[in-house]
Structures are given as C-alpha cells and as structure tokens.
Amino acid sequence: MPVWVAAFSDGGAAWSSSKMSGGTTGPLLYAVTAAVLGMLQFGFNTGVINAPRQFIETFIRDAYEIEDGDLLFSVVVAIFPVGGMIGCPLSSWIAEKQGRKNALLMNAAFGVLAAALMGFSKLASSVEMLIIGRFLIGINCGFATTVSPTYVSEIAPLRLRGAFGTVNQLAVAFGLVFAQILGIDAILGTDEGWPWLLGLAIIPSALQFVMLPFVPESPRFLLLTSRDEQKARLALTKIRGDPAVDDEINDMHAEDRAERQEEKFTVWGLVTDRSLRTPLIIGIVMHLSQQWGGINAVLYFSSTIFISAGLEPDVARLASIGVGSMLFVMALVSIPLMDRLGRRTLQLVGLGGMTAFSVLMTVAFFTYEGNTTMSVFAVIFTLLYVAFFGVGPSSIPWMILSELFGQSARSAAVSIGALVNWFANFIVGISFIPMERALGNYVFLPYTAFLILFFIFTYFKLPETKNKTIEEVTALFKK
Numbered sequence: 154m155p156v157w158v159a160a161f162s163d164g165g166a167a168w169s170s171s172k173m174s175g176g177t178t179g180p181l182l183y184a185v186t187a188a189v190l191g192m193l194q195f196g197f198n199t200g201v202i203n204a205p206r207q208f209i210e211t212f213i214r215d216a217y218e219i220e221d222g223d224l225l226f227s228v229v230v231a232i233f234p235v236g237g238m239i240g241c242p243l244s245s246w247i248a249e250k251q252g253r254k255n256a257l258l259m260n261a262a263f264g265v266l267a268a269a270l271m272g273f274s275k276l277a278s279s280v281e282m283l284i285i286g287r288f289l290i291g292i293n294c295g296f297a298t299t300v301s302p303t304y305v306s307e308i309a310p311l312r313l314r315g316a317f318g319t320v321n322q323l324a325v326a327f328g329l330v331f332a333q334i335l336g337i338d339a340i341l342g343t344d345e346g347w348p349w350l351l352g353l354a355i356i357p358s359a360l361q362f363v364m365l366p367f368v369p370e371s372p373r374f375l376l377l378t379s380r381d382e383q384k385a386r387l388a389l390t391k392i393r394g395d396p397a398v399d400d401e402i403n404d405m406h407a408e409d410r411a412e413r414q415e416e417k418f419t420v421w422g423l424v425t426d427r428s429l430r431t432p433l434i435i436g437i438v439m440h441l442s443q444q445w446g447g448i449n450a451v452l453y454f455s456s457t458i459f460i461s462a463g464l465e466p467d468v469a470r471l472a473s474i475g476v477g478s479m480l481f482v483m484a485l486v487s488i489p490l491m492d493r494l495g496r497r498t499l500q501l502v503g504l505g506g507m508t509a510f511s512v513l514m515t516v517a518f519f520t521y522e523g524n525t526t527m528s529v530f531a532v533i534f535t536l537l538y539v540a541f542f543g544v545g546p547s548s549i550p551w552m553i554l555s556e557l558f559g560q561s562a563r564s565a566a567v568s569i570g571a572l573v574n575w576f577a578n579f580i581v582g583i584s585f586i587p588m589e590r591a592l593g594n595y596v597f598l599p600y601t602a603f604l605i606l607f608f609i610f611t612y613f614k615l616p617e618t619k620n621k622t623i624e625e626v627t628a629l630f631k632k
Contacts, residue, residue: 178394180369181308185317187364188257188304189324191297194264194357196328198290199449200477201354202230203456204336204470205347209283212347216280223586225280229287230453231582236291237298237575244296245568249378253304253371260300261365264293264358272352283351290354295575299568307371308392322484322548328357329452330477336456337474338467376402377409418562420569431630432557433566435614439500439550440570442607444577446507447600448542450585451476451535461594462518462531472532479536483543490544495619496553499545500611506541508604510534511597518594550574556618557626 202209206226213222213229248256270286302321309317332350336342341350369388376385382402389398423429451458455476459469490499517531550570558566589596616629 177313178392180394181310181392183364184308184368184392185305185320187361187368188301189320190357190361190364191257191260191264191294191301192321192324193328193331194290194354194361195294195297196325196330196477197332197357198233198287198294198328198354199325199452200329200332201336201351202233202287203333203453203473204342205350206454206457207466208344208347211344212275212283213280216278223590227583227586229284230585231579232284232288233291233294234575234578234582236288236293237295237578238572240292240295240297241299241571241575242568243292244299245564247296248300248303248374252374252379253300253307254365254368255370256296256300257304258362258365260293260296261358261362263296264290265355265362267293268352268355268358271354272348274351275348286351293358295571299571304371307373308369310393319484319488319548323481326477326481326484330474330481333470333474333477337470342467342470372401373405376405418565420565423562423565423569426562429558429562431614432554432626433569436550436554436557436566436570437573438607438610439553439615440574441577442500442504442603442611443546443550444574444581445600445603446504446542446546446607447511447581447597447604448507448539448546449578449581450597450600451539453582454585454589455535457589458518458535459532461589463525463528464532475532475536476539479539480543480547483540484547487544487548491548495617496545496549496556497611497615497617497619500549500615501545501608503541503543503545503547503549504604504608504611506544507538507546508601508608510538510541511601511604514538515595515597515601518597553615553618 209229210222210226213225214220217225244256244260247259251259267286267289270282270289272286274280274283274286305317305321334340335350335353341347341353369391370384372385372389372392375381375388379385385405386398386402389401390396393401418426418429423433455473456466456469459472460466464472487499494502513534514531517527517534520527554566554570555563585596588599592598616626618626
C-alpha cells in the first residue's frame with residue numbers, strides 16, 4: 154500500500170515510460186516494494202514486543218524459576234537496538250563491497266534465521282533463543298535502515314525521489330500497525346500465540362528473499378563503484394522502461410567527477426574536523442531528540458502505559474493499535490508540509506506539541522484512579538503526543554544530516570547519526586521499566602525535561618534548510 158501511495162503522488166504518471174524526467178514503471182515499483190520490506194520489518198519488530206509483555210515475562214519466570222521477569226524483559230527489548238548499532242556500520246561496508254541488491258539479499262536470509270529463533274524459543278524453553286533472536290533481528294533492522302533507503306533513492310527518478318523516500322517511513326509505520334493488530338487478544342496476543350507473533354517476522358524477510366533476485370542492482374553502484382557502464386545502462390533501462398538513459402548516465406559521471414575533487418571524510422575525520430563540528434552537533438542532537446523525547450517508551454510499552462492508566466489489558470492492547478495508526482496517518486500528512494513549512498518549523502512544532510502532551514499525559518496518569526474519564530484522556534493525550542512526533546521529529550533527524558553536509562562528508566555524518574539514534578534507542582529500552590518502578594506515574598517527566606532542552610536547542614541552533622543549497626547552509630554556519 155505505501156508504495157502505491159507514493160507512486161501515484163506525481164499526479165497520474167504511474168506506468169508511464171520514463172525518460173530522464175521520470176515516472177513510475179512496473180519494474181521500479183517492484184524493486185521499491187522489495188527494498189522497503191526491510192523497513193516494514195523494522196516497524197514490525199519495534200511494535201511487536203509491546204502487547205505480549207506479560208506472557209513473555211511469565212515465560213521468563215517459568216524458565217528460570219524466578220519471581221520477577223521485568224529486568225530480563227528489559228534485556229529482550231533493549232537487545233534489539235544493540236543489534237541495530239551493529240547492523241548500521243556493517244551494512245555500509247557490505248553494500249559498498251557487494252552492492253545494494255546483494256546486501257539486501259544477505260540481510261533477508263539473516264532475518265529468516267532471527268525470526269525462526271524467536272518463534273521456536275518457547276517450544277525449546279529457551280529464553281536465550283529469544284534474546285539471541287531479538288539481537289539478530291536488531292542487526293537485520295539496523296542493516297535495513299541504512300541499505301533500503303539508499304537503494305530506493307538510487308533507483309528513483311530525480312523528480313520522484315522525495316516521494317519514494319517517504320515510502321520508507323510509511324513502511325515502518327505500516328509494520329508497526331500490523332504488529333499491534335496481530336497482538337490483540339483475539340489474534341495472537343495470548344500465552345500460546347506470542348511465539349507465533351514474534352516468529353511472523355519471517356514473512357517480510359522470506360518475501361524479500363524471494364523477490365530480490367528479480368530486481369536490478371542499483372545503476373549508480375554499477376557505474377560509480379563497479380565501473381561497469383554497460384551493466385549500469387541495462388539496469389537503468391529496465392527500471393525506467395526506456396533505453397534513452399544517456400542524460401541520467403552523464404549526470405552520474407558529472408557527479409562522480411565533482412566528488413573526486415573533494416576530500417572524502419571518514420567518521421573519525423569528521424569528528425575531529427572543527428569546521429564541521431557545529432552541524433555535526435546539531436545532527437546528533439536531532440537524533441537524540443527523536444529517541445530521548447520518549448517516543449520508543451510509547452512504542453515499546455504503550456500497552457503497559459495504558460494499563461497503568463486504568464485500562465483493562467485487552468482494551469489497552471486495542472488502544473495501542475491507535476499509536477501505530479497515528480504514526481501512519483501523520484507520515485502521510487507530513488509529506489506535503491515538509492517543503493511548505495520547512496524542517497525547522499516542523500521540528501519546533503513537533504517538539505513543542507510533544508512537550509505539552511507529555512505533561513498532560515502525566516497529569517492524566519496521576520489523576521485517573523476512580524475516574525474513567527481521565528483514563529480515556531490518558532489515551533487521547535498519548536495519541537496526540539505521537540501525532541506531534543509524526544509532524545517532524547519522526548523523519549527530520551534522518552534527513553537533516555544529508556542537508557547539513559556536502560557530498561564528501563555526508564556518508565560519514567549519516568553513519569554517525571544512525572549510530573547515535575540506535576544507541577539512544579537502547580537507553581530508552583533498557584531504562585524505561587526501572588524508571589517506571591522508581592517514578593510511577595511521573596515516569597514521563599524526564600522525557601519532558603529532555604523535550605524542553607531539545608526545543609530550546611532547536612530554536613537557537615537549527616537553521617532552516619528548505620530550498621537552500623549546501624553552500625548556502627555552510628555559509629550560515631560560517632556567519
């Protein structure tokens with residue numbers, strides 16, 4: 154579904170024979186669909202751990218004969234972003250050595266193995282299998298969050314690159330909603346069903362593994378990395394549905410010549426370059442704001458949060474579906490706003506709204522006892538908090554680094570941002586349950602404090618990059 158939304162966003166150009174100006178073709182849609190299944194996998198495994206918490210904790214207690222499974226459940230949650238931190242840099246290296254298509258293919262096979270370990274963990278009475286499976290699927294998802302968007306951006310026509318880029322975020326939101334729907338009591342949200350729920354991660358990876366052999370390699374990789382212009386032309390002709398690809402090939406050559414004249418930054422070189430320190434700090438803080446604003450506390454633990462607000466467990470799991478649905482809707486809403494209102498405005502609106510509703514969530518949690526109305530408001534405030542996250546903080550941190558840095562430093566900057574994002578994700582996953590025990594109904598106040606700091610930083614430090622060239626953005630920092 155998300156692919157078709159983006160594909161038809163250019164006003165009916167779908168299925169046209171695309172020349173340089175570009176439109177959608179069958180092979181292009183097929184290739185994009187195969188690639189973004191990795192992002193759907195990321196969304197699915199972010200949301201899937203939410204609903205079955207109580208059943209997994211029972212499984213842990215029974216397996217180890219202990220009274221409390223909370224802390225080990227935190228490990229099950231937090232080991233996922235640890236895998237993501239490994240998957241990101243690993244993917245960049247393999248994608249450059251083996252190509253985008255082969256990297257995605259290897260990652261899909263890896264995802265099948267991870268899903269099998271999670272799915273059979275209860276049958277084998279092995280918590281270790283569950284933890285290892287979550288770790289491996291984390292590597293798979295970290296890998297996908299780097300390679301899938303890269304492949305999609307490299308095969309999309311220039312005028313549709315932004316629209317197809319949003320498919321990645323839509324696929325994440327769709328996977329999240331799908332996991333939350335399957336997690337309700339009537340489907341797989343049961344003591345018998347939760348291993349099947351986690352094991353269903355095998356479907357996106359298996360489907361991707363079957364589809365990928367029939368997609369072309371990235372023409373940019375073939376031309377600029379493998380130096381095989383004939384294969385690049387063949388791949389581009391297949392994707393565009395038209396042999397007239399000379400203009401696009403010439404543009405790639407021109408970009409290659411320009412890049413060769415620039416110094417190529419490594420990650421360490423970027424970190425130690427004082428002239429680029431300000432945009433790097435801005436990018437890092439943007440990624441921290443996405444995670445330490447508390448969004449993954451909601452995505453990982455919304456059922457727990459809603460139960461603590463007075464809802465029955467089955468109702469809480471139903472309410473959690475609204476969280477993923479809200480993200481999906483806001484991903485669609487934010488597409489036209491991004492180039493109209495600008496990155497800085499949307500980031501400030503998003504952080505400001507999240508701050509306000511995190512406070513209101515705390516008030517609702519604190520006053521719900523004996524008051525059904527406040528339980529309902531707790532859910533409403535949580536959904537509005539998620540909605541404001543979708544306005545800007547959901548996508549802007551991922552795009553801002555590519556707009557703050559030139560070609561020579563962009564790859565290193567994006568790698569640092571992704572690593573920081575996954576690390577911050579890990580901190581949220583491992584710390585929420587201890588924080589909930591210590592702070593009770595005030596558990597969101599630390600996130601509120603961070604949101605205020607991030608809002609102030611963004612207001613004073615983040616420049617508007619809308620409709621500005623890299624040279625113009627760089628001049629702002631020098632000024």
